[in-house]
Each structure stands twice: as C-alpha cells, then as structure tokens.
Amino acid sequence: MELLLVIVIGLLYSAGVYLILRRSMVKLLLGIMLLGNGTNILIFLLGKITKGTPPVINEAYKVFQDIYADPIPQALILTAIVISFALTSFAIVLLKRVYALVDSDDLDDLNTPEEEDL
Amino acid sequence: MLFTVLTGLITSSLLIPFGKLIKTKWSFLLPLIPVLLFLFYLLHIPTIAGGTNLLQGVNWVPSLGVNLDFRLDGLSLLFALLITGIGSAIFFYARTYLKGHVYYDRFFAYLLLFMSAMLGVVLSNNILTLFVFWELTSISSFFLIGFNNDSKESRASALTALSITGLGGFFLLAGLILMGQIAGTFVISELFNKHDFLLAHPLYPLIAGLIFIGAFTKSAQFPFHFWLPGAMKAPTPVSAYLHSATMVKAGIYLLARFTPVLGGSELWNNTLLIVGGFTMAFAAIHALFRVDLKGILAYSTISALGMLTFLLGLGTQEAFIAAAVFTLVHALYKANLFMVTGIIDHETHSRDISKLSGLRKVLFPVFIAALLAALSSAGLPSTFGFIGKDLIYEATLHYEANWALWLTGLAIITNIGLVAAGFMAGLTPFTGKLPATFEKVHLPYPSMWIPPLLLGVLGLAFGLFPGIVGDLFNNQAANAIAQAETGMKLKIWHGFNTVLLLSIATLAVGILVYLINKPSERKLAAVERFNSIAPQRIFIRLGRSIVRLSAWYTQTFHNGYLRSYHIKIIIFAELLLAYKLWISGPIQINWEELTPLSWYEVGIVAILLGALYIIVTTGSRLTSVVSTSVIGYCICLMFVFYSAPDLAMTQFTIDTLTTVLFVLVLYKLPSFINITSRWILIRDAIVALGFGVILSLIALKVLQEPNSTEVSNFYGENSYLLAKGKNVVNTILVDFRGIDTMFETVVLSIAAIGVYSLIRLRLKASEKE
Numbered sequence: 001m002e003l004l005l006v007i008v009i010g011l012l013y014s015a016g017v018y019l020i021l022r023r024s025m026v027k028l029l030l031g032i033m034l035l036g037n038g039t040n041i042l043i044f045l046l047g048k049i050t051k052g053t054p055p056v057i058n059e060a061y062k063v064f065q066d067i068y069a070d071p072i073p074q075a076l077i078l079t080a081i082v083i084s085f086a087l088t089s090f091a092i093v094l095l096k097r098v099y100a101l102v103d104s105d106d107l108d109d110l111n112t113p114e115e116e117d118l
Numbered sequence: 119m120l121f122t123v124l125t126g127l128i129t130s131s132l133l134i135p136f137g138k139l140i141k142t143k144w145s146f147l148l149p150l151i152p153v154l155l156f157l158f159y160l161l162h163i164p165t166i167a168g169g170t171n172l173l174q175g176v177n178w179v180p181s182l183g184v185n186l187d188f189r190l191d192g193l194s195l196l197f198a199l200l201i202t203g204i205g206s207a208i209f210f211y212a213r214t215y216l217k218g219h220v221y222y223d224r225f226f227a228y229l230l231l232f233m234s235a236m237l238g239v240v241l242s243n244n245i246l247t248l249f250v251f252w253e254l255t256s257i258s259s260f261f262l263i264g265f266n267n268d269s270k271e272s273r274a275s276a277l278t279a280l281s282i283t284g285l286g287g288f289f290l291l292a293g294l295i296l297m298g299q300i301a302g303t304f305v306i307s308e309l310f311n312k313h314d315f316l317l318a319h320p321l322y323p324l325i326a327g328l329i330f331i332g333a334f335t336k337s338a339q340f341p342f343h344f345w346l347p348g349a350m351k352a353p354t355p356v357s358a359y360l361h362s363a364t365m366v367k368a369g370i371y372l373l374a375r376f377t378p379v380l381g382g383s384e385l386w387n388n389t390l391l392i393v394g395g396f397t398m399a400f401a402a403i404h405a406l407f408r409v410d411l412k413g414i415l416a417y418s419t420i421s422a423l424g425m426l427t428f429l430l431g432l433g434t435q436e437a438f439i440a441a442a443v444f445t446l447v448h449a450l451y452k453a454n455l456f457m458v459t460g461i462i463d464h465e466t467h468s469r470d471i472s473k474l475s476g477l478r479k480v481l482f483p484v485f486i487a488a489l490l491a492a493l494s495s496a497g498l499p500s501t502f503g504f505i506g507k508d509l510i511y512e513a514t515l516h517y518e519a520n521w522a523l524w525l526t527g528l529a530i531i532t533n534i535g536l537v538a539a540g541f542m543a544g545l546t547p548f549t550g551k552l553p554a555t556f557e558k559v560h561l562p563y564p565s566m567w568i569p570p571l572l573l574g575v576l577g578l579a580f581g582l583f584p585g586i587v588g589d590l591f592n593n594q595a596a597n598a599i600a601q602a603e604t605g606m607k608l609k610i611w612h613g614f615n616t617v618l619l620l621s622i623a624t625l626a627v628g629i630l631v632y633l634i635n636k637p638s639e640r641k642l643a644a645v646e647r648f649n650s651i652a653p654q655r656i657f658i659r660l661g662r663s664i665v666r667l668s669a670w671y672t673q674t675f676h677n678g679y680l681r682s683y684h685i686k687i688i689i690f691a692e693l694l695l696a697y698k699l700w701i702s703g704p705i706q707i708n709w710e711e712l713t714p715l716s717w718y719e720v721g722i723v724a725i726l727l728g729a730l731y732i733i734v735t736t737g738s739r740l741t742s743v744v745s746t747s748v749i750g751y752c753i754c755l756m757f758v759f760y761s762a763p764d765l766a767m768t769q770f771t772i773d774t775l776t777t778v779l780f781v782l783v784l785y786k787l788p789s790f791i792n793i794t795s796r797w798i799l800i801r802d803a804i805v806a807l808g809f810g811v812i813l814s815l816i817a818l819k820v821l822q823e824p825n826s827t828e829v830s831n832f833y834g835e836n837s838y839l840l841a842k843g844k845n846v847v848n849t850i851l852v853d854f855r856g857i858d859t860m861f862e863t864v865v866l867s868i869a870a871i872g873v874y875s876l877i878r879l880r881l882k883a884s885e886k887e
Contacts, residue, residue: 001713014810021802054761055846069761071846086869093876
C-alpha cells in the first residue's frame with residue numbers, strides 16, 4: 001500500500017504543479033488545493049501507516065494496551081485541513097470579486113491594466 | 119591638522135543653508151578658506167624643513183584600527199601646499215569664472231569637499247583613513263566633472279571617471295587591507311619598519327599589484343588613461359585644480375608614500391618603469407595631434423603623470439629628487455595653462471588652436487602668464503622647468519649602464535613632445551594675426567588673470583632661486599620618499615655637461631616640432647582611428663553589455679507573469695532536491711515492512727487517479743471542481759482504513775463545504791478557454807511530472823529511515839493521565855497544544871470575516887470595467 005500512496009503523492013504533486021502553471025485563476029486555486037492534499041498524504045505516510053488501530057484508548061483502560069497509530073501526524077494534518085479550508089474559502093470569494101471587477105479569470109489580465117488604459 | 123581637513127567639510131556643509139547668501143557679495147569669503155589653510159601650512163615649512171615630522175591622532179573606530187591619525191612630513195607638506203596654494207588661486211579664479219551661475223553655491227561646496235578630501239589623503243597616517251578620503255576625492259570629482267549636468271557628454275564622462283577611479287578604489291582597498299593584515303598595522307609610519315618583512319612575504323606581488331591598479335586608475339596611467347581627457351568636460355577651474363595639479367597626483371602620492379614600504383623590489387621598479395615610460399611617451403606624442411586646447415593639456419598632463427611614475431620606478435635617490443621637484447614644476451605651469459585656457463574659452467568661446475591667434479593684442483597680461491608657463495614647461499634655462507628637466511636627465515643617465523641610454527632616450531622623446539605641447543597651448547593662441555572676429559575680445563576681471571600670472575611668476579622665481587625652494591620644499595619630500603637623507607641641493611647652473619647639452623637639444627628639437635607640426639581635424643581623425651582598439655572601447659562595451667545583461671535578466675526573471683515565477687521557482691527546487699537525492703545514496707525498499715494491499719484500496723486509488731486525470735484535462739469548470747471533491751472523498755476513505763477517524767471526519771466536512779462554496783460562488787463562470795500552445799503544455803507537463811517524481815522518491819527515501827516516536831509515546835501514555843481524554847488526537851489539539859488551536863481558530867475567524875465582507879461588498883458602477 002505504501003508504494004501505491006507514494007505514486008498517489010507524486011501524481012497529486014504533478015497535477016498541482018501543472019495547474020498552478022496555467023493562466024486561469026480557478027485552475028491556480030485547484031492546483032493549490034491538490035498540492036495541499038498531496039502534502040497531507042505525505043505527512044500521513046511518513047508517520048508509518050497501520051490498519052485498524054486508531055489512537056484512542058480503550059474504554060476499560062487508562063493507557064494503551066496494544067500498538068496504536070501515531071497521533072502526531074494526524075494532529076498536524078487536522079490542523080492543515082482546517083487552515084487550508086480558511087485559505088480556500090477566502091480565495092474563492094476573492095476570485096469571484098476579481099471576476100466581477102475585471103470580467104476575466106485570466107491572470108494576465110491582472111498585471112497589465114496600465115497598458116490597457118493607454 | 120585635523121581641523122584643516124575638517125574646515126573644508128564643515129564649510130562645504132554650511133553652504134547648504136547659506137548657499138543663497140554666498141551667491142551675493144559675500145562670495146569673497148570663499149577664497150579665504152584655502153588662503154588661510156595655505157598660510158597655516160606655510161608656517162610649518164621651517165619645522166618640516168628642519169627634518170621633524172608632526173603627528174596628530176584622534177580615535178575614530180579603534181576596534182577596527184581606523185583612526186584619524188595625521189602625519190606631516192616633507193612629502194605631505196609639499197602636497198598640502200600644492201592643494202591649498204593652487205586651491206587659493208583656483209578659488210579666486212572660479213569666483214569670477216562662474217559668476218552668476220545657477221549652481222554657484224553647489225560648485226563651491228563640491229570644491230571645498232574635494233579640497234578637504236585631498237588634504238585627508240596626503241595627511242593620513244592610517245591607510246584605511248587614507249582610503250576613505252581617497253574615495254571622497256573620486257566622488258567629489260564625479261560631481262565636478264558632471265557639473266554641467268544638462269549635457270549628456272558631461273554626464274557620461276563623469277560616469278566613466280567615477281567607474282574607473284571607483285573600480286581602482288576597490289582594488290586599492292583590497293591591497294591596503296591585505297598589507298595591513300600581513301604587517302599587523304594600519305599606521306603608515308609603522309609600516310616603514312616592515313619593509314623587509316613585506317617584501318619577503320609570498321603575497322607581496324598581490325599587494326603591489328592591487329595598489330598599482332588603484333594608483334594607475336587615479337593617475338590616469340595607460341591603459342586607464344582615457345577617463346582624464348573625458349574629464350575635461352568639467353568647468354575649466356575644475357580641470358586646472360583636480361585634473362592637473364592635485365587629484366590625479368593622488369596616485370603619484372600613493373606610490374611615493376608606499377615606496378619606502380613596498381618599493382625597491384624588481385617587481386615594483388620595473389612595473390612603474392614600463393607603465394610610466396609607456397604612458398609618458400604615448401601621451402606626449404598624442405598631445406601633438408590635438409586641436410582642442412584642453413585636449414592638448416589633458417594629454418600632456420597624462421604624459422607628466424607618466425613621467426612621475428617613471429621616475430619613482432627608477433628607484434634611485436636622484437630620481438626621487440627629480441620626482442619631488444617635477445611635481446611642483448608641473449603643478450605650477452599646468453594649472454597656469456589651464457586657467458589661461460579658461461580665460462580664452464570664456465572670452466572667445468573657442469578652444470580650437472587652429473582658429474585662435476593673435477590674442478596677445480587684446481589679452482596681454484594673460485599672454486605673459488601663458489608665456490611663462492610655456493617656457494617653464496619647455497624647460498628654458500632660468501625657469502623652474504629647466505631645473506626639473508635637468509634632474510630627470512640626471513636620474514636617467516645615472517641609471518644602470520645597460521639601460522641608461524634607452525631610458526634617457528625615452529625621456530627625451532617625452533620631453534620633446536611636452537615642449538611642443540606647451541608651446542601649442544601657451545603660444546599658438548597668442549601669436550600671429552588677430553582675426554577680425556576676436557577684435558572685440560576684452561580682458562576679464564583681474565581676479566581671473568592675476569592667479570595664472572602669479573603662478574607663472576612663481577615658476578620664474580623658483581627657477582632663479584632654486585636653492586632656497588629646494589631646501590624649503592623638495593628636500594624633505596625627496597627624503598620622505600627615500601626614507602633617507604638625499605642631501606639634495608638644487609642649483610641653477612651645473613656647468614657644461616651632458617645634461618645641459620641634452621636639455622638644450624630637447625628644447626631645440628621641441629621648438630622645431632612645434633613649428634613643423636600643424637594639428638588639424640583631419641590628422642586628429644586619423645589618430646582617433648587607432649582608438650577603436652583602445653581600452654576605452656573595451657570599457658564602454660563592457661558597460662553596455664552589463665546593461666544589456668540586466669535588461670535581459672529583468673525581462674526573463676521579473677516579467678510580471680505569475681506562472682513564469684512559479685516555473686522558475688519549481689525548476690530551481692527540483693534541481694536542488696534532485697541534487698540532494700543524488701548525493702544521499704541509493705533508495706532501498708524494505709518489502710517486508712510494507713502493509714499488504716487489498717482490492718478496495720486499489721479501487722479507491724484508481725478512482726482518485728481518474729478524478730485527477732479529469733481535473734487536468736477537462737474544459738469545464740464545474741467538472742473540475744466536482745472532481746476535486748472526489749479526490750477529497752477518496753483521501754477521506756483512506757484515512758478511514760488507516761486508523762485516522764478524526765481526519766476522515768474533518769476531511770469529509772471540509773471537502774463538502776469547499777465544494778458547496780465553490781459551486782455556489784462560481785457556477786456562473788464560463789468554461790476554460792484553451793489559449794496555451796501545445797509546446798508550452800508539454801513543457802509544463804514535463805516540469806510537473808519531474809516535481810512529482812522527485813517528491814515520490816523523497817517519500818520512499820524517508821520510508822526507509824527509522825521513525826522517532828518519543829513525542830508520540832509521551833502523548834499516548836499521558837493522554838488520559840494528564841489530559842483526561844482517551845482520544846489522543848483530540849487531547850493533543852485541545853489540551854497539549856491548546857493555545858495553537860486557539861490561534862488557529864482566530865485565523866479561521868479572520869478568514870470568515872474576510873469572506874463575509876467580500877460577499878457583502880456591493881460593486882459600484884464606476885468600479886466595473
């Protein structure tokens with residue numbers, strides 16, 4: 001499974017990089033989201049994945065009796081998901097705003113307003 | 119001594135608030151400054167001539183060894199007198215020359231700044247302080263050359279001069295620091311004792327080379343000579359002051375000052391001989407083809423500077439004496455000739471010697487001044503120039519037998535050129551018939567023609583009483599260069615000998631050359647053709663290519679396209695990471711430790727990859743957004759399989775929310791337009807895949823590393839005991855790292871406020887494009 005995840009990470013990163021090299025702002029945003037997903041899986045993978053052993057202590061005990069999944073990568077990823085949501089939602093609304101102003105989703109239309117004025 | 123250096127700096131700054139005032143009748147105060155300083159140094163003559171050196175020190179940056187140490191010995195005094203003495207003449211002269219100029223105050227501020235800096239150079243006893251003043255002279259010279267800042271040529275010349283002397287300054291600084299570090303002291307008077315030690319050091323050639331470059335650029339030695347003719351774009355008082363009498367001699371001063379420290383080796387002497395010898399002959403011949411008065415003077419100045427370098431290179435006591443005397447001789451007659459040129463230019467608005475003639479009838483006192491200078495420059499017996507020429511021949515004739523003849527020959531050729539050039543600049547405009555156009559020319563204010571006349575008379579007086587002058591100024595200067603008693607005695611008459619014969623022959627041939635040589639624009643153009651391979655062109659080409667390079671760099675790397683920045687950053691990261699991967703050794707996969715694969719996992723990965731493919735290739739916005747959410751759900755399922763229930767829940771919620779928001783806000787947008795060419799798509803795909811491969815390899819690499827679980831174990835063991843929670847991930851977030859989570863909430867709230875305000879914001883009609 002690890003090898004499969006490694007491939008998934010590679011492809012998520014590739015797709016993300018490919019999309020941020022496009023001119024469309026929507027694609028740029030999707031690319032950033034894919035990069036974020038790829039990073040989450042990378043962190044997850046590096047914490048040594050295990051099956052069926054969530055880091056939750058059994059009701060009857062006060063400490064772990066068995067092996068359990070590493071909780072730290074999970075805590076990190078949780079934070080990352082939430083923060084990236086904040087970023088994405090703000091970016092989406094900003095995108096709409098830019099679209100309303102310049103009537104385009106082309107990044108190149110943003111950096112040459114002066115020339116158009118001339 | 120410190121106050122003399124500071125006087126100019128302070129008065130220069132005072133001209134900022136009082137600039138308006140100084141343009142009025144109060145301008146008579148300006149020349150007082152150099153005159154008072156000149157008197158101050160005149161008073162020191164008896165002390166210094168007696169052989170004592172004055173020292174003064176003020177701590178400045180003691181931790182770095184940079185202190186305002188000043189020392190007055192024979193050499194410094196000679197230069198200080200030149201700076202303040204010629205300075206006085208120039209200040210009187212310029213006061214009238216620039217009368218009514220808009221930037222009158224600014225001009226004198228620069229000039230005062232320059233005077234201070236120059237005094238600092240010749241008085242400093244600390245090599246780093248010397249360097250600071252050295253650079254200040256370059257900077258003030260830049261402003262003075264570019265003083266007519268509305269002329270393009272003037273600005274270009276100023277820039278050339280600054281880049282050449284500034285570049286030399288860098289080399290000089292490197293050489294000075296190297297020397298100071300090796301010798302263990304930055305104090306010049308202490309460096310004299312380190313002479314043998316420095317000469318034996320393996321880095322000695324480097325030190326000498328670096329200091330040579332500094333001195334040669336400043337003193338316009340070949341191949342750095344070309345900035346000096348360009349610097350003649352400056353107002354004539356500046357040319358007279360900076361570019362003949364003082365600043366260009368700073369390089370000579372530097373060489374003379376360090377002769378007792380670094381000199382005496384074959385490297386030192388031969389370099390100076392070759393560079394100086396070539397420069398003096400080259401420039402002397404060049405001067406004969408000029409038609410512009412200032413051009414003639416510029417090249418003859420280069421030649422004289424070459425002569426001084428050459429004399430220092432001879433390295434004998436006689437040569438040092440000749441150098442000390444010739445410095446004074448040259449400053450007197452060259453500043454004089456420049457001021458005369460300024461008067462001619464001021465009154466007739468021409469500097470072309472093929473057009474000027476007969477001016478003696480209208481500018482008689484100026485003619486006398488020019489005549490005295492030309493005669494001194496020619497070395498007519500009973501002028502000071504004669505003494506200088508005698509000493510030069512004496513020095514070359516008494517050099518090693520094998521070379522004496524050649525060096526003397528070189529000196530003769532140079533002197534012939536200088537004789538003719540002196541006559542061209544000092545006599546041609548005044549002799550012959552007065553053209554009708556110049557009949558209305560009138561004599562300027564006495565304050566303009568008295569200073570050059572005074573210098574001319576001084577040249578004659580020094581020539582008649584050389585013994586007194588020699589004892590007072592030059593003896594100790596020569597002693598300072600040699601760091602020994604030279605026992606110099608200047609005499610007006612040496613008796614009939616080879617030297618006298620040579621002097622007379624030089625004079626005769628020089629006059630002959632002057633009479634035969636008729637410079638014209640046509641000849642000048644022929645000579646200029648050789649300049650296409652001259653260093654000047656190389657420097658200009660170098661400068662242009664730097665500009666072109668930076669333009670290219672800006673257009674390529676800072677073109678304002680976001681994706682262009684992205685691709686460069688990504689390619690750079692790829693190279694860096696690939697290099698790290700490459701040197702970190704091969705990747706090993708531990709097949710036994712891998713978790714087994716089940717069919718539903720393979721199925722989910724297949725769905726994920728399919729969605730990924732759709733995002734990249736689809737033309738529809740909505741499809742790509744939905745596919746992104748599919749990817750999110752697939753990841754969510756993987757979290758479920760691999761014991762991360764909290765992550766799965768969060769991912770599910772967030773992904774749903776994002777998709778809803780996306781669709782709500784963006785559903786109206788049109789589909790993607792495909793505008794990029796195929797080639798660029800392929801290029802981007804290659805870059806993107808490369809990045810993915812490298813990241814995958816890094817992931818594999820990390821998998822083979824052992825995991826450190828100390829922190830995880832701490833949380834696992836203490837989750838219930840300390841935080842009273844059984845879900846470890848939750849306790850980490852809300853308890854162990856509670857404050858982090860609190861700030862995360864703050865971030866979320868800020869984003870929420872941003873989203874809310876952006877949605878609520880109504881667009882005004884005027885804002886819409």
